Amino acid sequence: MKYTVQIVGVGGQGVLMASLVLGNAAMKAGYRVAMSEVHGMAQRGGSVLSTLRMGDDVASPLEAAGGADLIMGFEPVETCRNLPLANRDTGIIMNLDPVYPSMVAAGFEEYPEVDDVIASVRRRTSNLMTIEATNIALRAGSAVAANAVMIGAVAAIRGFPLSKELLKETLLETVPGKAVDLNSSAFDMGYEDMMSKN
Amino acid sequence: MMADILSNEGKQLLLGNEAITRGLIEAGVGFASTYPGTPSSEIGNNLEALADKAGMYFEFSVNEKVALEVSAAAAASGVRSFVFMKHVGLNVAADPMMTLAYSGVRGGMLILTADDPSAHSSQNEQDNRYFSQLGLLPMMEPSTPAEAKEMIRYAYEVSEKLTLPLIFRTTTRVNHARGIVTMREPVGMVPRGRFEKDTPRFVNIPAHARPNRVRLLALMEEAKAVSESSPYxxxxxxxxxxxxxxxxxxxxxxxxxxxxxxxxxxxxxxxxxxxxxxxxxxxxxxxxxxxxxxxxxxxxxxxxxxxxxxxxxxxxxxxxxxxxxxxxxxxxxxxxxxxxxMEHPVPLAPADILLPGRPPALCAGCPHRGMYAATKKAVGGRDVIYCSDIGCYTLGIQAPFNAADYIICMGGGAGAAGGFSETTDQKPIAFLGDSTFFHSGIPPLISAKFNGHRIVMVILDNRTTAMTGHQPNPGTGRDFGGRKTEPLDIEAVVRGIGVDYLETVDPYDVKRSAEVMKAALECDGIAVVISKCPCPLELKKLKQLEAKHCRVDQSKCVRCYTCLRMIACPALVKEDGRVSVDETQCMGCGMCANVCPKRAIEVIR
The missing domain is CATH 3.40.50.920 (Rossmann fold)
Incomplete structure (x- = not known):
């Protein structure tokens, strides 16, 4: 067994935290783990990508183009930009809440309609699952829990090699004590939302 | 489940730089030094937090050259030492390294160079393995975080056996990879030693350097035998x-x-x-x-x-x-x-819609935005050359500032400014940060004074070494590892050199900063402007950021977009012609309010 998750988003969205949770859960499940993270200059509002590979015999911290089993997209444009990481069988979870690049916010560049982003991804694959993670997190109590929603959604993906219980337990060990309740509900709400679509 | 680098047992999923930090503890390293640089920076942040708990001395030195020299002295005194830096940092440290090879060490010494293939966070992708041949030094290269940790202990044994410092070469995908690491009991540490004098060895006057070169070549022959039998x-x-x-x-x-x-x-x-x-x-x-x-x-x-x-x-x-x-x-x-x-599945084709780019950019509320806006306003139609440098302000290259015409290396902008002032009729403006000023910005300023160059130097003092993850620097003083030192006053340093124009401004006050920049540009000598304002991300981390944000009064806004054109703060959002503030991003600095000609933006506390 080998399984690769590519986690894409924008610096500050919690991509690193999500990859840490998935990686630690994979280690607890007894898999080998090889990961690669983006630190440094790109974190200043740039695109970020975390690669998580787990299995009986993984060594490489990077995956080939098209080699992902799952893409965890924290942001619509970043998910769309990284389509070549996927193949026709790759599952793609896409959070629909945009983070505008600074040049878009300032009106120098256009951000596409989210519906157009969805349509563009669907023209390439039939395995897209969308989620409004930030909205769900707000309902759970705070927008900062969007990454917990995303991890809950991953737990609902068919064929994902780590159990829901293990993911949730690892998430709650990772977050600060006072945020446990918030993250617990956010995780459950993300899970339920994805189960209803899966 | 955050990493517990001090734990002596169990398995952990560690970042390469965490595994390396753990490797130092397990190898009984007593002394470590660095100048921060990606992809090696997190080692410094880890050591800042826990070196004293591990009984290790650690410092952020003023630059890589000094970092290597202090570590060399520690190793000469019998203490295992570790100096680490990014690849281009080794250029700065190369001078002491080349002769240190002739003298060698007593306690083991590792010189970590973190190379950056693909230049993710760098200005070049030089291959520092050649330094090992140039300097005649043994070198080791790990492939994974787990191997890096184990290799460090072995590398210290090799360094001590050969009495030579050893180059420990990593790359971004080792430093920033994450893998499962098994913690082990540390070996005993020798935190203090004594420097036993040995003049022929440690004083490389020509008469000593000649035999030392022969000795070094013989040691490298011994190193060959070690390499032949190395389990790595x-x-x-x-x-x-x-x-x-x-x-x-x-x-x-x-x-x-x-x-x-x-x-x-x-x-x-x-x-x-x-x-x-x-x-x-x-x-x-x-x-x-x-x-x-x-x-x-x-x-x-x-x-x-x-x-x-x-x-x-x-x-x-x-x-x-x-x-x-x-x-x-x-x-x-x-x-x-x-x-x-192995063949891989066929990748999906790229998307068929136009996607906006997302290059790294100056953050919301970044004080550098104010200083760049002020500079652009003061410059107007003047023919200037923006000599920029290495740090967050490199991002001044982005629109709407486009304020980077020439960047080479740390402190390089200030040096280049002197050359431009002698050979062109364009006015050079050198931007550099507080940490960069101390690192290598002072010699070019002194050289400009000595040689009568006409330059403007803008020191963007955000009270931290921000780009690499907010390390302290001489301007902030040190307060970790049980040692506290006084901050060094940049203005006093510049005044001591004796420049023709010197002013300190608050970059959030864009109007006054622009007036000062105008005076600096008119100065026919050396003008230094210090833009002094702490990085809001650092304040946020320290929980010292005052909770406030800006709001656009739509009844007063005439949609002139001056705020967007001048500051282009990521917290300002233009939608359907209407400008508003994204409160989740806004730091409440008020730069946008300061430039609004209709006073339509207010700061809410």
């Missing part, structure tokens, strides 16, 4: 095809090439030439897989020539593998004509 040079698998590889490239070979025998090299200077020759003998073909330059490959070709081995060698010289940018599983695919390479 090993063979896996069998087949007619032989692959010689090192660093992270080994993981790509291991996972994506089958049916080959692999010689994995961890001790890469000097190379185990006998082991390599024995490995090649009988193979039908040899492939060398390494990132960047053909460092191993050219030596393999020499080993073949010297041993009469007539085997084809594939790699960079044969055109199969690239010399630029980091490798990945797809690059390994280029070997399909000479090796059994």
């Amino acid at each position: 040079n090993f063979i896996e698998g069998s087949g007619e095809t032989g692959i010689i590889t090192s660093g992270v490239a080994y993981t790509y070979v291991k996972e994506f090439v089958s049916g080959a025998s692999v010689l994995k090299l961890g001790f890469t200077n000097p190379l185990p030439e006998r082991k390599i020759a024995d490995f090649i003998r009988g193979k039908k073909r040899i492939i060398v897989v390494e990132e960047l330059d053909p460092f191993l490959e050219d030596q393999v070709l020499r080993v073949c020539a010297q041993n009469g081995l007539d085997v084809p060698v594939f790699g960079k010289r044969s055109g199969h593998l690239p010399r630029a940018w980091e490798y990945n599983p797809d690059v390994i695919g280029r070997l399909s004509s000479v090796a059994d390479v």
Whole structure:
């Protein structure tokens, strides 16, 4: 067994935290783990990508183009930009809440309609699952829990090699004590939302 | 489940830089020093937090040269020392390193160079493995976080056996990879020593340097024997095809090439030439897989020539593998004509809609935005050259500022400004940060004074070394590891040099900053403007950021977009012609309010 998750988003969205949770859960499940993270200059509002590979015999911290089993997209444009990481069988979870690049916010560049982003991804694959993670997190109590929603959604993906219980337990060990309740509900709400679509 | 680097047992999923930090503790390192640089920076942040708990002395030195010198003295005194930096940092530290090789060390010493293939956070992708040949120093290269940790303990034994500092070469995909690491009991640490004088060895006057060079060459012959028997040079698998590889490239070979025998090299200077020759003998073909330059490959070709081995060698010289940018599983695919390479699923085609770019940019509320806006306003139609530097302000290259015309290296903008002032009629403006000023910005200012250059220097003092993750610097003073020092006053340093114009401004006050910049530009000598304002991200981390945000009064806004054109703060959002503030991003700095001609933006506390 080998399984690769590519986690894409924008610096500050919690991509690193999500990859840490998935990686630690994979280690607890007894898999080998090889990961690669983006630190440094790109974190200043740039695109970020975390690669998580787990299995009986993984060594490489990077995956080939098209080699992902799952893409965890924290942001619509970043998910769309990284389509070549996927193949026709790759599952793609896409959070629909945009983070505008600074040049878009300032009106120098256009951000596409989210519906157009969805349509563009669907023209390439039939395995897209969308989620409004930030909205769900707000309902759970705070927008900062969007990454917990995303991890809950991953737990609902068919064929994902780590159990829901293990993911949730690892998430709650990772977050600060006072945020446990918030993250617990956010995780459950993300899970339920994805189960209803899966 | 945050990393617990001080734990002596169990398994943890560690970032390469965390595993390296753990390796230092397990190896009984008593002294560590650095100047921050990605991809090595997190080692410093880890040590800042826990070196004293591990009984280790750690410091952020003013630059890499000093960092290497203090570590060299520690090792000369019998204390195991560790100096670490990014690849270009070793250029700065190369001067002491080259002669330190002649003197050597008593306690083990590792010089970590973190190379950055693909220049993710760098200005070039130089291959620092050549420094090991240039300086005649042993070198080791780990492939994974787990191997890095284990290798450090071994490398200290090698360094002490050879009485030489050892270059420990990593790359971004080792420093910023994450993997499972098994914690071990540390060896005993010697935190203090005594410097036993040995003048012929430690004083390299010509009469001593000449025999020391001979001694060093003899030590490197001994190092060859160590390399030949090193457990970090090993063979896996069998087949007619032989692959010689090192660093992270080994993981790509291991996972994506089958049916080959692999010689994995961890001790890469000097190379185990006998082991390599024995490995090649009988193979039908040899492939060398390494990132960047053909460092191993050219030596393999020499080993073949010297041993009469007539085997084809594939790699960079044969055109199969690239010399630029980091490798990945797809690059390994280029070997399909000479090796059994795993095929990957066909990737989806790129999206068919236009996507906005997302380059790194100055953050919301970044004080540098104010200083750049003020500078642009003051410059107007003047013919200027923006000499920028290494740090967050490099991002001044982005619109709407476009304020980077020339960048070479740390402190390089200020030096270049002097050259431009002598050879052009354009006014050079050198931007550099507080940490960069201390690192290498002071000598060019003194040189400008000495030689009568006419330049403007803008010191963007945000009270931290921000880009690499908010490390302290001489301007902030030190307050960690049980030691507190006074901040150094930049204005007093500049005044001491004696410049023709000197002013300190608050960059959030864009109007006044622009007036000051105008006066600086009119100065026919050396003008220095200090833009002093703490990085709001650092304040946020320290929980010192006042909770406030800006709001646009739509009844007053005339949609002139001055705020967007001048500041373009990511917290300002333009939608359907209407400008508003994204409160989740806004720091409440009020820069936008300051430039609004209609006073339509207010700061809400």
